[in-house]
Amino acid sequence: MSDVSDIAQWCISRSHRQVKLHTRRPNLAQALREAGMEITDGPARLVLWLDDAIGESQPWEHAVGDGEVLIEGCLPVARGVHAIAVETDRAVILAADNDECRRIEFLEDGVTTVPVHPIALGTLDESARKAGFELAERWVDWSLELPNPTDPCHLSLFRNL
DSSP: OOOHHHHHHHHHHTTOOEEEEEOOOTTHHHHHHHTTOEEOSSOEEEEEEOTTOOTTOOGGGGEEEEEEEEEEEEOOOSEEEEEEEEOSSEEEEEEEESSOEEEEEEETTEEEEEEOOOOOHHHHHHHHHHTTEEEEEEESSTTOOOOOTTOSEEEEEEEEO
């Protein structure tokens, strides 16, 4: 679990100065700008596809040449409620009941429920390979701890081959 400033520092630590950003985090764009990063609408060396936005989308097309794509997502789970983010400006839980999976976000100005379509890691990795990317690293979340089989989420870094 992390704050938006932690994400900004991770980007800077990897020497990225420009990013294509796709997120629901309300303050992340500003934190990245304050850290000296440029957010672009076009392709970039770093693509951040966060908050279970992967679904049916294809982040790969937004990365340039030797770019990296970082995907944050949930994994298919049959049932349960899982806390997946507790940050200074929001809290997020994942709720699954066999047929549906929902991402519930608690913000200062209310609650938002968004249906999500989890993708199995094998499917995600295959999609990346087909687009010319390979898995570089995978963590459970922004703590950068290694995942275990029972974790409902992942943070996966792919590099363009």
